[in-house]
């Protein structure tokens with residue numbers, strides 16, 4: 001009978017399967033969708049199905065055939081013994097049967113290899129396809145989606161969920177199908193051989209299934225606790241990594257490792273309990289199964305002795321017992337494992353069904369290079385429909401003008417830029433570039449006309465040259481160097497060990513904040529956009545670097561319409577238009593002197609800082 005054993009390495013992965021933690025909400029719908037997702041692989045699945053049918057058929061037939069051969073051999077041995085002859089086998093008398101039995105084993109093995117290979121390529125094909133679909137989907141999702149969902153959850157769709165699904169298809173489904181065939185076929189044969197022994201077998205199987213169910217019910221609590229602890233430890237590692245500087249700055253290393261130790265201790269305890277429950281049941285189930293085998297052996301032996309059962313049938317019966325007991329005890333796990341992978345697939349499909357950014361116009365307007373007219377006309381916007389942030393915002397910028405956006409934190413400065421770049425959709429009004437509604441342009445055309453330098457610089461793992469050429473990958477080395485010179489960063493790059501070929505890792509961690517910002521300015525220089533968006537450097541850089549950045553930005557702004565998010569009023573004095581924002585709206589707009597003379601909110605703010 002089956003030994004209730006689980007390999008150590010797969011034990012954790014089987015938690016879901018064992019305890020049935022995750023179940024799909026709409027299994028039928030998900031299966032239908034899956035069927036459509038594999039429309040290029042229906043033939044392959046057909047071959048697998050035929051192979052599974054042959055495999056199970058041959059696996060059930062082999063013991064039956066072996067019973068016949070063993071009985072044949074036994075009678076030949078008895079005859080030879082009774083007549084004092086030497087026991088021999090000829091091709092026609094037994095040899096052919098043995099050959100066919102070996103052939104059956106060989107063909108069974110062939111079908112096993114065939115279906116495993118086909119299912120592995122089926123599963124990898126499917127996860128490859130879904131992974132690609134997710135990655136293109138992520139590019140079509142609006143930024144609001146990323147505001148609402150944690151990066152970890154999105155990552156997990158790409159990795160854990162697809163891996164789980166692939167694993168379930170590679171092994172789970174095959175085992176499920178062959179198990180069902182094997183249990184059914186073996187039980188039919190066993191009943192055919194001996195009803196009493198089969199009933200005894202089913203009785204013991206029932207007891208071990210009940211025992212499994214009783215324990216797994218109780219253990220669910222521990223498995224859930226283990227999952228919670230894993231998430232806690234992961235979150236803490238992430239927190240400790242990203243906050244490593246602050247942790248050191250506040251001398252909190254010890255405190256943070258104590259918290260970490262506590263989390264890992266909780267995880268160890270939870271895992272110990274969960275593992276113990278899984279392992280503790282093994283000997284119990286094994287004992288029940290062995291007991292069943294002993295009873296069958298005693299009863300069967302008795303039948304052998306009184307001649308109601310042949311030795312061939314006796315051994316074949318035991319083969320069926322082995323063949324069906326394991327799948328029977330594992331059937332519940334297999335079904336749970338399938339359910340949990342369907343739940344994973346459901347999460348993947350949910351991501352693929354998320355609402356996308358508005359589609360682009362069929363016949364878009366084209367602005368090759370904007371002159372630089374930007375108009376906001378009665379713009380209304382809220383990040384969520386319930387909470388409107390921007391009630392009615394209007395202003396006009398002419399080519400080459402510098403527009404300074406000022407306001408306290410949370411006033412809506414970044415929001416204004418987000419709308420200009422069409423990162424979010426408006427709830428009302430219009431934004432025009434060179435007189436054209438930005439909705440009539442493609443996203444690419446609109447953004448090609450803009451260059452952005454934000455305080456949060458983003459550099460990727462690659463060389464400095466590749467980082468500068470991010471917006472224009474086919475730029476020549478001369479163009480890259482010219483852009484770096486314009487951004488006043490060429491000198492610094494040349495001091496790096498490999499100059500422009502120095503590889504930046506981990507978001508340019510080996511550079512200072514100022515250097516990183518100058519590189520992103522060079523990136524914009526290279527693209528030479530018509531409209532600029534600049535986030536003025538704050539106190540995170542020293543005065544000298546601030547002056548360098550200021551000079552580079554000043555040069556970049558020449559002959560371009562520029563929107564500058566200003567953090568210090570001293571830098572907005574020369575702006576053509578100052579937009580003073582409060583609670584998402586523009587409360588005052590105009591030149592510095594005009595606003596000062598008006599004696600409103602801007603004058604008050606300015607005087608409070610400089611008077």
Ligand SMILES: Nc1ncnc2c1ncn2[C@@H]1O[C@H](COP(=O)(O)OP(=O)(O)OP(=O)(O)O)[C@@H](O)[C@H]1O
Pocket residue numbers: 147383384389407408409410411412413414415416
């Ligand atoms: N992605 C978002 N989802 C929901 N609300 C947001 C989002 N981004 C900003 N907000 C809210 O919108 C308001 C304006 O934020 P915004 O970032 O535009 O301010 P800001 O003037 O740029 O501030 P700061 O100078 O601190 O960067 C704030 O109340 C903020 O909480």
